[in-house]
Amino acid sequence: MNLRNAFVLTLALSAAWFTGCQSAPRAGSQKKLIAIITPSHDNPFFKAEADTAAARARELGYEATVNSHDDDAHKQDKLIDVAIANGAAAIVLDNAGADASVAAVQKAKAAGIPSFLIDREINATGVAVSQIVSNNYQGATIGAQEFLRLLGEKGKYIELVGRESDTNAAIRARGYHDVLDKYDTLKQVGRQSANWSQTEAFQKVETMLQSNRDIQGIIAANDTMALGAVAALKNAGLEKVIVVGLDGSPDAIASIQAGGMRATVLQPAATISRLAVDQAHKYITTGSTGVSEKQAIDCELVTPANAAQYGLFGKK
Amino acid sequence: MNRLPLRILVCAACCGLTGCVPWTVRPIEDTTASVAKGAITPAAYVDQIWTSKLLPAIESSAVDAPALLHSLQQGSSTARTQFARPDANAASYWIVKGQGRVIAVDQRSRNGLVMVDVAPFDGRPDVSIQIGPVLRGTSLRDATGLVRFTDFLNQLHFADVGNELNDRVLKSVLAPLEVKALKGRQVSFLGTAAADEGAPPIHALVPVRLELQP
Numbered sequence: 001m002n003l004r005n006a007f008v009l010t011l012a013l014s015a016a017w018f019t020g021c022q023s024a025p026r027a028g029s030q031k032k033l034i035a036i037i038t039p040s041h042d043n044p045f046f047k048a049e050a051d052t053a054a055a056r057a058r059e060l061g062y063e064a065t066v067n068s069h070d071d072d073a074h075k076q077d078k079l080i081d082v083a084i085a086n087g088a089a090a091i092v093l094d095n096a097g098a099d100a101s102v103a104a105v106q107k108a109k110a111a112g113i114p115s116f117l118i119d120r121e122i123n124a125t126g127v128a129v130s131q132i133v134s135n136n137y138q139g140a141t142i143g144a145q146e147f148l149r150l151l152g153e154k155g156k157y158i159e160l161v162g163r164e165s166d167t168n169a170a171i172r173a174r175g176y177h178d179v180l181d182k183y184d185t186l187k188q189v190g191r192q193s194a195n196w197s198q199t200e201a202f203q204k205v206e207t208m209l210q211s212n213r214d215i216q217g218i219i220a221a222n223d224t225m226a227l228g229a230v231a232a233l234k235n236a237g238l239e240k241v242i243v244v245g246l247d248g249s250p251d252a253i254a255s256i257q258a259g260g261m262r263a264t265v266l267q268p269a270a271t272i273s274r275l276a277v278d279q280a281h282k283y284i285t286t287g288s289t290g291v292s293e294k295q296a297i298d299c300e301l302v303t304p305a306n307a308a309q310y311g312l313f314g315k316k
Numbered sequence: 317m318n319r320l321p322l323r324i325l326v327c328a329a330c331c332g333l334t335g336c337v338p339w340t341v342r343p344i345e346d347t348t349a350s351v352a353k354g355a356i357t358p359a360a361y362v363d364q365i366w367t368s369k370l371l372p373a374i375e376s377s378a379v380d381a382p383a384l385l386h387s388l389q390q391g392s393s394t395a396r397t398q399f400a401r402p403d404a405n406a407a408s409y410w411i412v413k414g415q416g417r418v419i420a421v422d423q424r425s426r427n428g429l430v431m432v433d434v435a436p437f438d439g440r441p442d443v444s445i446q447i448g449p450v451l452r453g454t455s456l457r458d459a460t461g462l463v464r465f466t467d468f469l470n471q472l473h474f475a476d477v478g479n480e481l482n483d484r485v486l487k488s489v490l491a492p493l494e495v496k497a498l499k500g501r502q503v504s505f506l507g508t509a510a511a512d513e514g515a516p517p518i519h520a521l522v523p524v525r526l527e528l529q530p
Contacts, residue, residue: 098470121470121471123469123470125466133465133471135471136471137471137472137474137475138454138471138475141452145427145452149425153425153426171471171472174472174475175475178475178479182426182449182450183426183450292464292465292466293466294465294466294468295465295466296465296471296474298407
């Protein structure tokens with residue numbers, strides 16, 4: 001190969017690369033693709049957000065793929081590669097870590113694929129097109145306010161914290177304490193992590209009750225731990241103790257209706273997913289979402305009075 | 317030939333060669349850490365906007381309480397279309413000013429409230445105003461659209477600003493006021509409230525001004 005030919009080849013390759021970066025549709029498919037990637041669907045919250053996003057994408061005429069990264073940044077990276085290889089028109093992602101996900105989202109951006117983050121933030125701006133964040137802090141504050149109201153702003157309580165490595169565990173704990181710590185009539189007599197787990201919550205509450213049978217309330221950073229607490233209290237004959245959770249899971253809403261938990265805070269997964277797909281569609285068709293990158297979506301309080309209005313992570 | 321791996325390689329190589337980092341990484345950190353690094357504190361941020369931007373924006377965009385109350389009687393969705401300030405995060409807020417008579421001071425909760433009857437007087441509360449010592453909600457942060465989530469590192473920093481704004485109301489608006497003495501008196505008020513349904517029709521207003529009328 002002489003020098004001139006090599007030059008032409010380089011030019012051709014560059015051109016192919018540039019056009020390759022722009023092109024979206026897959027060969028043999030008329031429909032554009034939206035790749036939806038979330039944590040494990042074992043948790044009904046993530047299943048609801050994935051299902052809603054896929055349904056909305058199909059409604060708008062897209063093909064949709066749904067995959068789970070199981071909170072593994074490495075697996076997430078692979079799934080982003082697949083989305084790039086498939087020439088996705090957009091990625092809707094509930095990410096696997098605020099720091100670990102930045103590079104993956106950047107990689108999609110470099111390949112010309114816009115990302116729309118749902119539920120959780122990443123520690124960077126200008127990489128994703130949208131970050132539609134479930135406002136966990138606000139959710140925790142309204143849960144704590146209802147907990148206070150139910151307790152008459154006084155008494156002894158236990159707090160169940162989430163998995164310590166999870167950003168949302170810290171955010172929810174901050175929200176609870178920013179509200180509760182302003183009341184010196186309230187006394188925290190126990191605080192333990194139950195790692196978001198129902199069985200672990202059951203065991204930890206059972207143990208804590210041995211020296212604290214006189215508590216009036218238990219506030220848990222998610223619904224599965226709250227349900228574990230309800231079971232432990234029932235076992236100990238302490239059904240009067242007030243239990244408040246967070247997430248708005250179908251099991252928690254059923255418990256509220258059956259007189260178990262007294263309140264939860266619903267994260268509007270359905271709204272967030274629909275918003276993300278709608279913004280992706282607008283971005284694909286017009287080149288802009290028309291809204292700020294970071295958007296915080298408020299959570300809603302669910303009590304016996306309004307529980308019947310709520311379904312799968314959203315209003316019925 | 318499959319172009320794709322090459323394309324990724326070229327992309328990677330470009331970044332590697334130029335050493336460019338095309339995004340900014342801002343780690344989630346607690347407020348004290350960012351203070352230590354010389355980043356702006358919530359208090360300094362609020363200092364910057366309180367007098368120069370926030371109060372003027374609230375003053376100039378406030379609707380008159382009687383007009384809002386009249387509209388609310390026609391239905392809350394009508395009132396929201398007419399008067400509410402939707403923020404970027406799908407919530408909506410009132411910015412409202414008015415005068416009225418304090419018919420009750422409710423301090424059973426630490427989230428104390430005064431109940432205000434706005435003319436025409438019927439002895440029933442039209443507006444409840446938060447008087448502390450605990451203030452709730454983020455209407456003051458979110459109602460004007462001046463303070464935007466997208467400008468903050470993460471939801472905790474955004475929350476800090478909301479808390480700081482409420483603290484500013486406690487210190488500069490409510491601390492000078494003898495709240496117990498408000499009962500039966502005429503007051504004028506200006507503030508923000510979440511535009512959701514509840515009782516009274518305008519409820520849990522966070523006052524940036526609450527003054528006894530002569």
